[in-house]
Amino acid sequence: MTETTSPGGPAGIAAPDPGSAPTAQPRPGGLPDLRRVGAHPDHWYPVALSSQVRGKPVAAVFGGERMALYRGASGAVHALEDRCAHRQVPLSMGVVEGDALRCCYHAWAYRGDGRISQIPYLPKGVGRPPRGVRAFPVREAYGLVFVFPGDPAKAEATALPVLPEYGSARHRTMTYSRTVRCHYSFMHENLLDMNHQFLHRGVVGRLQPKLLGYEADARSVEARYLFTHGGGRRNRGAGLLAAEGIGGSDSADVMTIRTEYPYQTLTLVPEKSDHPVFSLWVAYVPEDAEQRTCHVYGLLMIEKPRVPGAVHLAWPLIRRFTERVFAEDRMAVEAEQRAWDEQGEDRNHEVFPLILDVREVLRSNGVPLSPCARPCG
Template sequence: MNQISPVQTDTAATAATPDLRRVNSNPDFWYPVAWSSALRRNKTLAVSFAGIPMVLVRPEEGTVFALFDRCPHRQVPLSKGTVNGQTVRCCYHGWAFGRSGRCIDVPYLGKGKMPNGVRTFPVREEGGLIFVFPGDPAKADTVPFPKLAQTANPAYKTKQFGPRVNCHYTFMHENLMDMNHQFLHRRQMGQIKARFLGQDKGEDFIEARYSFMRCAGQQPLAERLIFGKHKDLNGREQPIEEVVTIRTEYPYQTLRITDKDGDLIMDLWTAYVPVDKDERVTQAFGLLSILRPQTPLLIDLIWPALGWFTNRIFLEDKEIVELEQAAWNEVGHDRNVEIFPVVKALRELLTRCGIAQDAAPQADAAPVALAAPAACAATPETTA
């Protein structure tokens, strides 16, 4: 009787130290934590980064500021309090904290020495997003701020999307980088095949280029509206119509589509922000910029159809990466057998630039200097 041989696994992939799904996001970068539209004047908003509770405060006048979302008195969330001028006042005993984090008023204490304040986080608001710098605040002014798709370019119309996904952020990076998974989207896009055109990589980035060939089925309407109608060659090898360039430049990810002349048609920028301490829940923030057609207002007419199409694609990706996370949860370690060189290089990048969980800061820790690994420490911006 024939015996079935056990499945052979890639020991190099399974024996990696640390496990990629136990590598936390490096906090020494700018991370979006909320949409600007979610925070009104004189209001607070509770957000988190890797289990660190934060409160965003938008006063009646001035810019947004961010504090650790716990009153030091009884640990009640400051986000439950009220905004008065440039302060947020705890809902329990009325302790008030300014944008510097200093406690400036305890109603029943008089003019004696004020209690300790709370941790603050550097904040920037750009492109319809509120960013915080969760790591060493001394680095905030020198770490480059990301380019947010084409949000400042009137030649493009930009769509925001921000679903919460129940998986480790590294699954999200792998999903977008590996365009060989188009079989997953066959109901939305028909039968298409990714053609790998090449890659580039450096200390803090990995980039892959693809084109696509339709094997069967009709070109979806949304795709036709964005890129134009492609000729049906009845299964023959199709010429390269567009080039898709996907880049993880830690910790962000982009997807850019250019036509055969090199003109930019679509520009996607995404950030995957860990919500919980174990980083198994990810809040995605995405900006998708599409070149406006020459016909005035056409993109506004087709925008709902484009939104429906892109949402359907992302929902399929969301379901699959959550299944990957569920499989990891069952065994408690990474058993993936990876064969695609680009994804192997991506995994190395994410491991090198992230922080092993046992070295990550605790949610209630005081501010500490967190040195990014030398290989992928953010390069300070320079001026001429």
């Protein structure tokens, strides 16, 4: 594990001269372009909200792999390859009957394991039906449907994220589901690199982040920032989210952000408090085969204030604030992706060691994308 401490950190750890310019770390030769590295499929990824999977099948996707989700009569959600074995028509266009999914075209029926249970017009004893389609392991948790797109033999031993605040009587959760047109790595970098607060100056005012330090290992990077508000107009939702109360006040907050492959978390602890007032868990799920578009699933778990009903009153303001911040971040990362598309390579000149380290985590834990992710010829 590597620990880096910024100026003003704990005694005994060397800190750079505050007046010196940052030194860019050269990119080692031969490393693959991170934007050509795919998300590793041997993890649980959310692909839909549980509330979306009702009586009708739902189309979902991971890295170009199309899936049909459906909830059978037993209540369990199943995920099948979204192509009928007969004529390749999407099964997500089909009909749920009991615990089976029937194709809308010739009414071939599939069980939750992907096996064909019925071909209505196939005489008994005449021929053998195809084996069916691929089925993906599925779990439901935190109001989300998770699938395991990788090796199914590894699914049972792979843990879901642990989110004790979700469902707690002391917390209320705000759920996000948004598509962003960029490689998932841009999202990890955006959240970890809090030096971009100038982008949000119209929402948070003159917010001043100071990196207290960070730790990195082969699978994770965790950064700690001290945030102080230096003036300027601040959105009311920002203060409510930071638990400043209805009247509002300036505060110094400690924010901890962690990428632990493949997920990301953020917590904020206000000044004079010993526990977070909110926690964010987020996953970036690639949609297309080239992974230049991702779907963001986020769970913002907010501690309820002591005043009964206050969180209900504050909810619209908090939602409006977070949506504005997300919209500005999306604008920036999609611009980064457009530049990559135009240049055909990553020409970033990154100077922040923290981001260089998270890039290495994402690169070393991901998988190479096919050189021809889209159909060739």
